[in-house]
Amino acid sequence: MKLLASLTSPFARKVRIVLQEKEIDCELVIDIPWNAETNVPQFNPLGKVPVLVLDDGQTLFDSRVIVEYLDTLLPSRAFIPHQPHALIAVKRQEALADGIADAAATIFIEKRRPESLQSQDWIQRQQQKINLGLEAMSVALGDEEFFVSERFTLADIATVCCLGYLDFRFAELNWRELYPNLARFMQRMMVRESIGSTIPVA
């Protein structure tokens, strides 16, 4: 099995954390989809990472499909609950975290265009998703240790990847001051080897 990923992608990080947590052997192939020499479109017609290439050559994308597949491999250490209410709560939190990360990545890409081509309306629209999304995230966590079912799940993994991406690309956002409960959550999560070892790097 091999994983095509960039070390900055919050979506690929979700997969890398699940692989480590489950101790699944998988070759990591660094491929930046924005580079001219990328091979990603050969494996994913959408040209995005992460992509998981199975031993029989089958390819899986996107990150939500990949983590769902990986979770079936070692059911004794599952990060997606089976109980329907908890399952949907985890998926909802993952969608929120991924959505914020997606809006942040969209702003980052827009700001790389020549200034005269950048749309401030578009940037503001994405910024609002981040602002409202973080607020919703903070409310969802409240004073709990974990997002769902009082245990470490994919909801926590996705949230870490989202907040870690904001730290990486938008350090000026200062979400920790606005949402101290999310700051405490992140601090608790950082002690996990799978999380500490996958912090985005340029």
Ligand SMILES: N[C@@H](CCC(=O)N[C@@H](CS)C(=O)NCC(=O)O)C(=O)O
């Ligand atoms: N929904 C997808 C999003 C993946 C995604 O947007 N990946 C970015 C890297 S962070 C990418 O490969 N972008 C290249 C492109 O959009 O062409 C997932 O969860 O895997």
